[in-house]
Amino acid sequence: MTVVHLTEHAPAASVPLPDAAGRAIAASRILDTAAPDPYRTGHWTLRAGSKVGAVSLAVPGGDPVTVRITPKVPIGRLFFLIGYSLDPCGWRNGDVEVGDHDELLPALAHAVERQVDRALRQGLLQGYRTVEDSALVVRGRIREAEQIRRRFGAALPVEIAYDEFTTDIAENRILRAAVERLLRLPGVSQDVRRRLLHQRVRLADVSPLVRGQALPTGRATRLNARYQHALHLARVILDGSSPEHTAGELRVEGFLFPMNKLFEDFVTVALREAFRGTDRICRLQDPHHLDEAGEIRMKPDFVLYGSEGVPQAVADAKYKAEKAGGYPDGDLYQMLAYCTALGLREGHLVYAKGHAPHAAHRVRHAGIVIHQHALDLDRGPADLLREIRSLARQMAPGVTV
Structure with a gap:
């Protein structure tokens, strides 16, 4: 068996692989990059994205190959x-x-x-479980509709339903x-x-x-x-995040956990907990529309509403680390659309890591300020939750969280 070890979002690596194994990895689409190395015969260029875990692929006509992707965070x-x-x-x-x-x-x-x-x-x-059965004695209640449909007026057997105390x-x-x-x-x-x-x-x-x-x-x-x-x-x-399927002749079995979804869930749930006990209403993945006709749908990760139901803040989580050129501009355009549709003057993008803990950009001719926050996942749980509470205070000044 061939075993390939990769790290999430690490630079692409040139790995010695049989062509059949390389093609199987490419066909599985579990990696961001899987292609023959143009400079080294018998090598494949592999790069993992944000999914971590391990999968085993049954290679047609060859030995199985296992791909293990290690997360960057401890x-x-x-x-x-x-x-x-x-x-x-x-x-x-x-x-x-x-x-x-x-x-x-x-x-x-x-x-x-x-x-x-x-x-x-x-x-x-142990607990109670509803059981539906056919029996010669009455136990529980008679399912009259089933008795008529199945037995055509016969008295026995009786269609019954009862609660059973069981480990099942x-x-x-x-x-x-x-x-x-x-x-x-x-x-x-x-x-x-x-x-x-x-x-x-x-x-x-x-x-x-x-x-x-x-x-x-x-x-x-x-x-x-x-x-x-x-x-x-x-x-x-x-x-459902574990792949276990057959695509053509390729069988894939394993467990892949999406780090981007995990980061999004953590940020939104932690923000919701920060506002617990206040008069604010928090909604995750709340659907809205960008256009007046209601044809362009959008779902911000987190929207904060006042007690009267008016949006007061919006945030979106991005499992991306800041690069030398900064964060992707597309994230700013997305947040600008959220702020415009919700009628907000500020929006908040939360990243997994960055060179600075906070940056703000004022959009020309719009009066909208887009904040970019960076959470350092290498920090301990208490520090992470403290950063989330600090973010919550910036999103809702004057609210005690």
Whole structure:
């Protein structure tokens, strides 16, 4: 098996690869750049974008190839961003054990197994599940419409529905699906794989999820509180960002996590938490229109409204680092459109990193000021949240956050 190690948004690297493996990587479209190296025979130029994780590709007529993309931010910081985005009130840095792993997938597999183990230490959670069945005795209630449709007036068997107290509930099904997903992914260590198999045995009596169907929904309660951290991580595994498909003769299986989406979720959720307890209303991905006819749609990442429902501030998160020439001009044009459509005099762009913490640009003939803020993801969780609160104060002067 050929293994390729890359780092997100790192400069393009020339990697020795068989042509079949290089073509498979290019066809999978998991990298920003995948092309034959014009200067070195038998080498391919590869460059990773903002997706991190690991995928395994079955190369037609050749050995499989695994591509592992390491995030630039420390693994512990990455899990803080994931955890805060999912549960800002109940999850803080240090709640998730990632072991000594410095790659995303092994660390994620380790963390999921540890959280599942903690969730199941007191035994499998039980709850009520509605069961629909045909029986010779009445239990629960009779499904009259089904009885008429299926039995044509016959008295037996009876179509019934009842609530059963069982371990075969949504929470356990999600945990089982996440464990089984990790067991199929490349890059999971043998020790973690052995412990995942143990968790799989503990969940053996739980029904598997049907592939392609939406994940069961649920809400946090006092009864399932011990499951919440495990469920949060399980949903990261199962949220649909993991490629597992066949494109022609190419089979791709693995886990890729979009860092740009993670950064956007963290910034918007943290801003919403900063304004919690105030009279302001926060909406994420709130749809608006640029034109009066309502034909040009736009969805700012974060819009702050006053108590009367009038927009007061807008922000957009960009997982980009400032380059020598500055940030892309296209981001400024996008924010200018947001401010114009929302009737705002200021807009805020939030980047993952920059040379200066803040810059402001006043647009000619418009009177609109566009602010560019930079968050340093290398800083600790407390510092990151402090920067978000500072940004919130700039977006809404006079509001105590």
